[in-house]
Amino acid sequence: MAKDDAVATSVDCVVVGSGVAGLCAAKELVQNDVQAVVVLEADGRIGGRIKQDHDVLPWPIEAGAQFLHGAKNSIAKQTLDEAGCTFKEHEWPDRYFFGRDKVWVHNDQAHPDVEKVHELFHSVSEREFERDVSAEEWMKEEGANRNVVELARSCYANDFACSLHQLGMQEVQQEARCWEYGEEYLVLDRPLSALVDRIRDGLDVRKRHQVSLIQYGACRERGGVTVHCTNGEVFVCDQVVITVPITILQAGEIEFDPPLPSEKVKAIHRLKMSNALKVVMGFRAPFWPEDMFDAICIDCFLPEVWMLDGHCQDISSGSIIQTSVVGFVAGEEAQAMSLMKEADVLARSLDQLDTMFGTPARPCPASTSYVSGQVLDWSKEEHVRGAYTYPCVGAHGAREILSAPLSDVLYFAGEATHHGANPCLQAAMETGIRAAHQILHG
Numbered sequence: 517m518a519k520d521d522a523v524a525t526s527v528d529c530v531v532v533g534s535g536v537a538g539l540c541a542a543k544e545l546v547q548n549d550v551q552a553v554v555v556l557e558a559d560g561r562i563g564g565r566i567k568q569d570h571d572v573l574p575w576p577i578e579a580g581a582q583f584l585h586g587a588k589n590s591i592a593k594q595t596l597d598e599a600g601c602t603f604k605e606h607e608w609p610d611r612y613f614f615g616r617d618k619v620w621v622h623n624d625q626a627h628p629d630v631e632k633v634h635e636l637f638h639s640v641s642e643r644e645f646e647r648d649v650s651a652e653e654w655m656k657e658e659g660a661n662r663n664v665v666e667l668a669r670s671c672y673a674n675d676f677a678c679s680l681h682q683l684g685m686q687e688v689q690q691e692a693r694c695w696e697y698g699e700e701y702l703v704l705d706r707p708l709s710a711l712v713d714r715i716r717d718g719l720d721v722r723k724r725h726q727v728s729l730i731q732y733g734a735c736r737e738r739g740g741v742t743v744h745c746t747n748g749e750v751f752v753c754d755q756v757v758i759t760v761p762i763t764i765l766q767a768g769e770i771e772f773d774p775p776l777p778s779e780k781v782k783a784i785h786r787l788k789m790s791n792a793l794k795v796v797m798g799f800r801a802p803f804w805p806e807d808m809f810d811a812i813c814i815d816c817f818l819p820e821v822w823m824l825d826g827h828c829q830d831i832s833s834g835s836i837i838q839t840s841v842v843g844f845v846a847g848e849e850a851q852a853m854s855l856m857k858e859a860d861v862l863a864r865s866l867d868q869l870d871t872m873f874g875t876p877a878r879p880c881p882a883s884t885s886y887v888s889g890q891v892l893d894w895s896k897e898e899h900v901r902g903a904y905t906y907p908c909v910g911a912h913g914a915r916e917i918l919s920a921p922l923s924d925v926l927y928f929a930g931e932a933t934h935h936g937a938n939p940c941l942q943a944a945m946e947t948g949i950r951a952a953h954q955i956l957h958g
């Protein structure tokens with residue numbers, strides 16, 4: 517009998533978490549004739565780190581995942597293709613802004629520092645890293661000049677959602693060697709909820725079901741696993757797929773009985789997830805070049821800004837806000853910004869845009885066109901608490917340990933458990949499918 521003698525619902529498999537990893541695991545099981553699969557989601561919303569914000573701008577904006585990274589071999593792209601979606605392809609990065617000297621560099625312009633940083637990172641898969649050095653140490657060893665280091669910080673570390681000294685070169689190398697999706701940045705013609713809707717179709721997903729305890733001691737029996745939710749509901753099943761963010765496992769928010777083996781616990785704590793913020797600003801009119809997609813900014817408050825309008829917005833004619841800029845900040849810089857007042861973050865972001873785009877004739881184009889904005893802070897998402905796991909010093913090998921099934925009843929999926937790819941949508945989806953296949957094929 518379940519703890520406290522609560523009446524338990526009996527199913528074949530419980531999936532914990534309704535991000536793309538959990539949904540893919542459930543879908544794969546159901547499509548392979550596992551009859552009763554239930555997805556338990558702590559939040560009142562399905563999709564995890566795919567989330568649209570409807571409050572800041574007159575059109576929905578992506579609070580979490582924004583782009584499809586790569587057009588090849590991507591299950592995310594295939595799923596969206598099947599749903600009839602189209603994409604706009606961008607080269608990334610598009611432009612660079614050197615804040616100290618107020619210099620712009622376009623990606624087709626030759627610039628020694630820009631060339632150097634990409635040359636270094638593109639060479640990573642061919643190198644040998646005997647020690648697990650941080651990117652910051654490695655760049656010093658390589659004799660990179662200050663601008664090259666700052667470019668690496670704003671471009672690579674920020675994109676991996678960490679600070680440069682946190683970025684671990686052994687995991688970066690593994691990622692570079694495993695990456696098979698291509699380098700394109702694809703922007704969808706509609707909100708990414710299309711991906712969630714497509715996968716979840718037909719699945720039994722229970723919102724506001726926060727899992728707090730998984731008892732798997734009687735796992736040799738059929739129905740030997742009991743899953744308890746904070747709302748008092750209890751599920752009895754044969755297998756559980758756990759897809760919650762690493763922060764939730766690190767915080768011990770799900771109790772395991774018996775406790776997870778120490779090797780797995782150590783792996784959980786070796787992986788690291790930092791924060792990411794999006795600074796969303798709505799304007800009356802654009803003040804940047806029409807063909808501009810993004811800018812990597814060094815020696816600036818915001819390390820990267822995107823101009824994404826025209827792809828997934830439906831501007832109501834009466835709206836004052838007609839266009840937007842999104843700043844993306846990750847790592848310790850995001851943690852620090854998270855402690856600032858929102859008004860100060862917005863003011864400094866506008867200052868930066870004025871500096872970047874101001875002309876003698878129009879010195880403050882951003883401030884004068886600004887209508888409203890908001891800071892979207894992932895550390896404040898109750899059931900996620902951060903961005904995504906980054907290639908981290910000391911984490912090499914931890915993802916393999918975390919992802920190993922336990923006693924043929926506990927299976928682990930989610931972005932942190934992908935062995936190679938940097939945490940992106942298709943990688944998270946692949947881990948869900950992997951867990952389903954482990955259950956189906958042993």
Ligand SMILES: Cc1cc2nc3c(=O)[nH]c(=O)nc-3n(C[C@H](O)[C@H](O)[C@H](O)COP(=O)(O)OP(=O)(O)OC[C@H]3O[C@@H](n4cnc5c(N)ncnc54)[C@H](O)[C@@H]3O)c2cc1C
Nearest residue numbers: 533535536537558564565581582583727899930931940941
């Ligand atoms: C700001 C930001 C920008 C990003 N940009 C991109 C991008 O442009 N392109 C890209 O490919 N990827 C991007 N990503 C990464 C991508 O969103 C993730 O890798 C992916 O969505 C993770 O999916 P998941 O299923 O592993 O985890 P999640 O989506 O986090 O799903 C886990 C689920 O578990 C739930 N949960 C937590 N605790 C419990 C519990 N106790 N019981 C039940 N449920 C629980 C959570 O609520 C959540 O819904 C971005 C992420 C962020 C945050």
